Amino acid sequence: MKERGYIEKLWREEKYNVLYHSQQDYNYIRELLKQSPTLNEVQLAINEALQTTPSNGSIMNAYDHMWGYFKHKANEMEKNKSAQLKTDFKQDKVQSNELLIFIKYLADKYEVSYLQKSTLLNFQ
Template sequence: MKRRGMIEKLWTEEKYKVMMHSQKHYNLIREELKKDISIETLEILINDAFKITPESGSVINTADHMWGYFKKVCTAAEKNEYMRLKEAYKKEEVPAEKMLAFIRKSADKYEVDYLQKSTVLHK
């Protein structure tokens, strides 16, 4: 695989996990990807992001971004379940993993390859 392809593959896999940990790093990496970034530099920036503990707001923001893939195709029951899980997470009644597991299930059901490759949805 060529260098650019390796960089794109890594970013596809880690994009939402980075977003969850640090919006600042997410934005920085997006800017760096417009330049001639090396895979090593990208790995360093990604690992730096993972050192930051996700905040509730960033978890919700990331989940909402991923949920956007389904909002036009999901059933009313699925939408209600996502909203229920999101509210329960906000109230600290369920862990983020419950919400992410539901998104993973939806990615599999609707065959959203891009999300299926995302490490944030793998436990």
């Protein structure tokens, strides 16, 4: 695989993790990818982004982006659970890991391999 292929694979795996931490860093890396960065440059930018402490806004933004894969596939119970999780998260009744567990469940149920390969959802 050529270096660009490795860069694209890395970004596919890390993009939602970056978005979870920082929309600003996500946008920066997207612009960087339009140039001709090296794999090392992209990895460094990702590593830096992952040092940013996620805000409730960045967490919700990443959740909403990932939920977009399911909003037309999900059944009524799943749609209701998604809405309730969002409300509960905004009211500090649940932590962000509850959102991620739910998205991982949906990614596995609906076999969305793009999300299944995301480092953000690769937890035990």
